[in-house]
Amino acid sequence: MIQDLANAGALPVLEKSLRFASARQRILVNNIANSDTPDYRPLDLAVEGFQSELRRAIETRDRDAGAMGMGRGSGPDRALEFQRTREIDFLENGTIKARPRTPSGNILYHDRNNRDIERMMQDLAENNLAYRTTVELMRRENDTLRIAITQRP
Amino acid sequence: MYGSLDISTSGMIAQRDRMTAISANIANRNSVMPDGTPYRARRVHFAPGDPAATSKQGRQWGVHVAQVEIDQSPFNMRHDPSSPLALKSGPYKDYVLEPNVNPVVEQVNAIQAARAYEANAVAAESSKQMAAQALRLLVG
Numbered sequence: 143m144i145q146d147l148a149n150a151g152a153l154p155v156l157e158k159s160l161r162f163a164s165a166r167q168r169i170l171v172n173n174i175a176n177s178d179t180p181d182y183r184p185l186d187l188a189v190e191g192f193q194s195e196l197r198r199a200i201e202t203r204d205r206d207a208g209a210m211g212m213g214r215g216s217g218p219d220r221a222l223e224f225q226r227t228r229e230i231d232f233l234e235n236g237t238i239k240a241r242p243r244t245p246s247g248n249i250l251y252h253d254r255n256n257r258d259i260e261r262m263m264q265d266l267a268e269n270n271l272a273y274r275t276t277v278e279l280m281r282r283e284n285d286t287l288r289i290a291i292t293q294r295p
Numbered sequence: 296m297y298g299s300l301d302i303s304t305s306g307m308i309a310q311r312d313r314m315t316a317i318s319a320n321i322a323n324r325n326s327v328m329p330d331g332t333p334y335r336a337r338r339v340h341f342a343p344g345d346p347a348a349t350s351k352q353g354r355q356w357g358v359h360v361a362q363v364e365i366d367q368s369p370f371n372m373r374h375d376p377s378s379p380l381a382l383k384s385g386p387y388k389d390y391v392l393e394p395n396v397n398p399v400v401e402q403v404n405a406i407q408a409a410r411a412y413e414a415n416a417v418a419a420e421s422s423k424q425m426a427a428q429a430l431r432l433l434v435g
Contacts, residue, residue: 164299167299167421167422167425168302168356170418171302171418171419171421171422172302172356174303174306174414174418175303175305175309175418176341176343177306178310178341178358178408178411179343179358180340180342182343259414262414263414266417266418266421267421269421270421270424270425273425273428273429274424274425274428277428277429277431277432278428280432281432
């Protein structure tokens with residue numbers, strides 16, 4: 143019963159987002175650290191790829207629950223089945239296996255590094271905001287649970 | 296998330312090493328080595344990965360100084376017949392060999408290193424903020 147509370151609704155989705163943002167942060171920070179390394183090509187995880195797979199997983203979960211005559215986001219088989227994508231794989235032990243690719247586009251400098259510091263900083267800020275939003279949503283979710291348990295806001 | 300901080304730190308260390316080499320180049324603009332030859336400029340080269348990391352996983356991230364190259368480009372020359380170090384013969388008679396340090400190049404490199412250091416510091420700050428946000432989940 144308690145376990146169902148933690149595994150239902152938005153929490154698994156938020157957890158996946160948090161883990162994705164965490165893995166992406168590491169890659170973005172690595173790009174910045176290597177901004178003066180010859181031959182280094184910046185890497186990135188595509189946010190769109192993650193989001194479309196997450197959307198598919200949520201829709202599948204809700205449809206399965208609906209087919210069993212239960213409400214959206216409920217039912218016994220409500221686990222979020224996140225399929226492995228070309229870039230990311232959520233492992234059973236809680237870690238994430240990432241295979242970042244090199245986004246093409248910027249010019250190559252003389253040291254064969256196509257760095258783009260503005261783009262790097264923008265990605266970093268965006269990722270930071272996404273993480274903060276996710277954590278904030280998680281807090282709300284926890285607050286709601288606590289209100290339900292203690293019966294006072 | 297701790298991994299991200301390690302990566303930014305390795306970047307800051309590498310940029311600081313580069314800044315040390317640049318400072319040494321500028322400080323030794325007029326130095327002569329003990330064997331009588333002028334000082335040669337030092338160039339720091341980076342490579343991805345951090346051999347100083349404690350975990351095998353951590354070693355593939357970050358950046359490190361791959362080598363400090365001693366610049367073999369020709370020395371600068373200054374006409375000074377009165378100097379005891381002046382060349383006694385040859386086409387460059389009366390010229391004194393000086394270190395191959397170009398102060399303009401060194402200043403530009405110093406600015407670049409400082410900015411790269413700053414970028415790493417900002418990235419570390421961002422990772423730190425994210426970790427602090429996640430910690431607030433525990434406060435409730």
